Amino acid sequence: MLEKIQVLLQYLLPKYWITYLLGLGASWKGGWITRYAIQLFIHVYKIDMKEFDNPNPSNYTTFNEFFTRKLRNNSRPIDTNPSTLVIPADGIITQIGKINQTNIFQVKGIPYHLDGLLAGHDNIINYFNDGNFVIIYIPPQNCHRVYMPCTGTLREVLYIPGDLFSVHPKITKNIPNIFSRNERVICLFETDFGYMAQILVGTVIVGSIETAWLGAITPPREGIVKHWRYPNTSNIEDLIILQKGHEMGLFKLGSTVINLFDNKKVILNNLLQPYDIARIGMPLAQGCNQEK
Template sequence: MNDPQQQRDATRGDYLKSLPLYALPHHAISRLTYKLTRIETPWFKNLLIRWFAERYQVDWSEAKSQHPEDYSHFNDFFTRALRDGARPVEGDATTVVCPADGHISQIGAIDQDQVLQAKGHAFTVTELLGGDSERARAFHNGSFVTVYLSPRDYHRVHMPLAGKLRETIYVPGRLFSVAPHTTRTIPRLFARNERLVSLFDTDVGAMAMVLVGAINVAAIETVWAGQVTPPQREGVEVDHFEHLNIALERGAEMGRFNMGSTVILLFGQGKVGWLSTLAAEQPVKMGQQIGSSGLSAE
């Protein structure tokens, strides 16, 4: 399904595009993007929306509101709602559905604590989840999928299975681009970027949904806490939610990216089987079946 020998090698061009990112002030650039994408001046935001929609071939027919004038600013358009029925949630309660529109970056099994990023690159579950080895232990030898959201995609993130929110972990970091050329060239990319980890209890045990920030991703939001980033903070922050009884149904919105990025899903050992037809670089849609819980999928 994701044999490392079949993964694309990094090219010289990938490195030439990635190396300048190390010197950039990631957070300063992203804060400027935050301000620009919330300008409400009609001529400016309408022009920006039209340019972006044409540049990235946005499918207006899927949107609930289909004209630039319908949006208060660019970010309102970027995080647009879809019309009813645009993303049917497939299967039944045991069906694992894709949390977002995008492309599969990698999918497969976690090797002890190691998660494949790209050919020649991996990171650990422990560092991804903020450095707590006990928290990571629930996912050792489990299953993962990484979904990359491109600029043209729908940018709300939904539940792959029904779950009750246990805790969130904010992990500070840089904001490297998470485009395919950087995943092939920047070591431990997803464990270096700022991110928000949401841990849910599901019928098959623990499920982690990791929303990874990236350059120009000016904010990450959840439906229960609103805007989580910015601001950038110095250390890891853990918030507990068991007492609030926050339960979300399969397919329900759980958060959104204000500009595009990556979602990583983690499950425990033997809890989820991915569809054998899925592979790296394959396009996916929110609500599409990507696996089954409690058994191996075919």
């Protein structure tokens, strides 16, 4: 019954206004009020601050500074095998496996299609037919920064406007095609293991989605698709290359990351299953047909 009420509220609540107002609150320098709220958040969610670059809660002047806190160097060792792709975010693996032609997975008999997730962009969809995917949910208490599974050269970025349904696993299994309906930022990389898409999915309360090269992509929420291609000049120095384990983006509060991998170029770690804990740097997959 409670789950049904939570789903109903997703349709009834003014999610954009909630997100806007809480975003303002998260950027407010509230002095002792902010410090107390951060301390309470740490206590409730049992966050180990020793894992982070700035472990003293009193040093964060806003909730956004706290939400986007950086991990301490070496707190997440990155698997150094050049053929190993690594987990890009701390969180929970909600789905992982093969893409069946263009169907990513099914929830209650309803398939998720690449066409919807990638907003009908056939030039991107074709890379991932019969490929592999992983979906990682980032709870509010986790690090909200997202890292590269492998070294990649950025080719395209798409911002797709959409709804702001919660992406908590209890909600996603009850709202059809939620990842195709929510706002998202799709980043396409060319790697030694074929093409890889890293998709940052928006959700209620998330004040911002940022990438390392564009900064804040949302807000503003203008309701229009935005498309960037790289490099945007003929100068080779303008190539954007992100190394394995390097930061590629962040959320201001937790959300979901979806990775898509090229067909026959990546073999997923068969030890990983839905609801496993994900930790940045752990082996996610093995690349094959690596180009020298």
